[in-house]
Amino acid sequence: xxxxxxxxxxxxxxxxxxxxxxxxxxxxxxxxxxxxxxxxxxxxxxxxxxxxxxxxxxxxxxxxxxxxxxxxxxxxxxxxxxxxxxxxxxxxxxxxxxxxxxxxxxxxxxxxxxxxxxxxxxxxxxxxxxxxxxxxxxxxxxxx
Numbered sequence: 469x470x471x472x473x474x475x476x477x478x479x480x481x482x483x484x485x486x487x488x489x490x491x492x493x494x495x496x497x498x499x500x501x502x503x504x505x506x507x508x509x510x511x512x513x514x515x516x517x518x519x520x521x522x523x524x525x526x527x528x529x530x531x532x533x534x535x536x537x538x539x540x541x542x543x544x545x546x547x548x549x550x551x552x553x554x555x556x557x558x559x560x561x562x563x564x565x566x567x568x569x570x571x572x573x574x575x576x577x578x579x580x581x582x583x584x585x586x587x588x589x590x591x592x593x594x595x596x597x598x599x600x601x602x603x604x605x606x607x608x609x610x611x612x
Contacts, residue, residue, distance in 0.1 A: 473531015479578035495565070497558045504542070511536065 481504075488503020495501060515532055518524040588596075 472525075472528045473533075474477055476514055476532060477535045478514060480514060481507045483507065489525070495561060497562060499558075501565075555602060 484507025485500060485503040487506050488500035490504075491503075492499050492501040511532065515524065515529075518528070527540070
């Protein structure tokens with residue numbers, strides 16, 4: 469079933485690449501715009517759909533997780549291939565879209581941080597664990 473995970477990733481990649489090309493044409497840029505990101509969103513959506521409908525077998529889950537772990541290095545390699553100079557010569561819309569994407573990402577991080585509430589930091593967790601280990605544990609009135 470790991471093959472199914474690879475097949476799902478391949479389908480999502482093809483769809484993302486196609487939609488990224490269409491987005492590039494719509495924006496007047498001769499490049500794939502966000503195809504890999506769109507593919508990853510398809511992969512996440514497909515995985516969530518499979519989980520909801522109880523169709524995600526262990527093998528499929530393993531295949532998706534395995535290839536999902538390679539996502540960041542693949543994105544870096546694909547981004548290195550992009551011709552940024554040619555894209556920037558395509559017009560100011562590219563720069564505006566880039567700045568807009570960064571602003572939206574910063575805003576989303578701030579929003580998620582505010583909505584998530586108080587979160588315990590690693591320093592606080594470690595301090596609590598040290599305090600728990602140092603304190604004697606009592607069981608039925610006797611020191612354990």
